Amino acid sequence: MEKYIFGIDVGGTNIKIGVFNYDSVKNIKKFEVKTSKSKEISTILFDIKKFISEYVVENNINWNQVVGIGLGVPCPVKNGYVEKCANLSVNETNLIDELRRIFPGHITFAVGNDATLAALGENQSLAKPYDNAVLITLGTGVGGGIIVNGQLVEGSSGFGGEIGHIKVYDELVETCGCGSKGCLEQICGTAAIIKYAKKAIIGKKTILNLETLNVKRIFDAAKMGDEVGLETVNRVAKYLGIAASILAITVEPDVFIIGGGISKAGPFFTNLVQKYFRENARFSTGKIPFQIAITGNDAGMIGSALLVKHQMKGAYENQFLW
């Protein structure tokens, strides 16, 4: 009798639901449903319950075959607890308790931050997963996750791995979404990149123009040797390299994995980041390799299924211990 884990990644727009084989944690099927416009966690969990219940019935699966449900949310999470969240309507709630309330009692639940779970998912999807890995995702925001000694770094209250808010710049006068200044995200987030290029464009010879400017065009221009493109992309790569050099002498990962939309710029970009990383790396940490993320948008979903498996392994081991 096959056993299943459901791995779920709740985003602001869509909820990704993956059906995984329990033994191999191999993804069998995946679906997307819309995130409730209210962003209310109770509604979101209700929608997830409804989807899984229907899937179970339609596929003649017995609830006993559903051994685990993993949930990734775009919030700081500590042992399933969310104090508050900018992206969903949820406050001072233990999401594991909420899942227990609506699903059958035998199921094992695991909840984590989406980006941290993505780090777990990406790392585990590599040919040979590492004990220590850092994922940096580059998109509208700059996020990421840290794995140390094979475990997620949630930190004291769920702010572990908030790489986008490493202070890398002393002179930024504008305030970041986090309320502070000088954050990596204020240089490497897509809005910041476009804003910088808009200023850099003035009075320079460039194939870019203000009307059609977007991040892809900036990176494409850089690849073609365009001055403004190169200046903009070099700045992004420099501060990413500095942030990585800091991570290298604090958690010293075996690998940096670069994900998110901007990672589509490929080796042209990661090589540039690695150049600045090496310039700033301390001691012999400059040898840490950079890889481009391979699982794309599925990393969080995969990671949430893996977290369930990790927790079940732990529980299973504890049966022998106590």
Place this chain on the structure above:
Amino acid sequence: MEKYIFGIDVGGTNIKIGVFNYDSVKNIKKFEVKTSKSKEISTILFDIKKFISEYVVENNINWNQVVGIGLGVPCPVKNGYVEKCANLSVNETNLIDELRRIFPGHITFAVGNDATLAALGENQSLAKPYDNAVLITLGTGVGGGIIVNGQLVEGSSGFGGEIGHIKVYDELVETCGCGSKGCLEQICGTAAIIKYAKKAIIGKKTILNLETLNVKRIFDAAKMGDEVGLETVNRVAKYLGIAASILAITVEPDVFIIGGGISKAGPFFTNLVQKYFRENARFSTGKIPFQIAITGNDAGMIGSALLVKHQMKGAYENQFLW
């Protein structure tokens, strides 16, 4: 029959050797012997072996009662392996293998970086040890150690927790001992503090004078409201606060523990560091408390004994697992 662990902290000048009760990891006795001037690891290990052998004989201890030996060294260490070390003469050597070669076969050995082990020792010495802790030691160098999920962060090759080399400053033109620029140690190490004060003194009204300048006098002057003292100490506190704010959104410890000679400046100083930390802290991480280290110079010795205990617990648990 009482069982013992020896916890050893090898420094550049002295070797601290502690005798610990195995069950409680309580320190029973402690000794200091001189570090061999050659700094040759083989000589150092020979001296340690000689000391322990004599202690065992003099105290009518059977070798079977010696269950573990832990060793802290001022080098990057990964699973007992030291690739190279600025402070001792040791290259590409697994120190656990070296200990196995000279001590009886039943003993469990553990080796780690001295500052990382000090973090373990300090944390465990608190009334209630934390799962996640960062120790920052302020002396000639700025060192430290990171504990995540109750485990040491060694990193990929032993450079985990090298807090003194976090890049906090873009404008430093001088090169740090690590070969890079802008390191925390270049602002908060004792030499850097004195150097800064020497410049700040010129043309200002101050109770400090160039001939008698030292770190204690600078901090004492600051406590009395002296302009140069305050300017110097504020600069140290500011960059420590910034480095802590970076650690707070990457590993997010439950506590920052401040150790080393400068920690003797007491709450006057840690309150100042905490002020700058809070100014720079992202999200709600500004609430992380700061504590002054309590075990003083014994932290590394205690930590090395604890590491043995941790490893033995792991081995014991594994007996049930496999």
